[in-house]
Amino acid sequence: MPKHSNPYFKKKTSLTRISISLPSDLLTKFDDSMVRAGYADRSKALQTAIHSLIDDYSWKSGDNTEGAGALIMMYNNHVYNQDKKSTRIQHKYADVISASTHVHLKDDNCLETILVKGDIRKIRDLAKHLSENRGIKSLRVNFVSVV
């Protein structure tokens, strides 16, 4: 059985203890948000925040990183036959697309979720190509770099 699929295998990570200085009001806001988000301790909440920062940077920078995520797109299908355009673009990027779903909403609106995995630059290109179409009402990217 490969290690990653064995529920009893836990990768050991070495931990480093750090000390940081923060403005008091920022720490109060952080603690409030942490509790509301359901974190039991600051370490775990900070780790998540740090991961988000790294993912955000990876997405924006031109680094050659691998990642995975979801593109969520809403569009009006009446504008220049957006369905066909979306499909045509997705065929071009088939090597980074793992799956996609299409939901028909009210009127001529459609919602597509495209699950992606692979070269971050190619995924960014895909998002750019999709967003250039006139029928797109919104395009959101949720992306995590694979570390």
Ligand code: NI
């Ligand atoms: Ni539809």
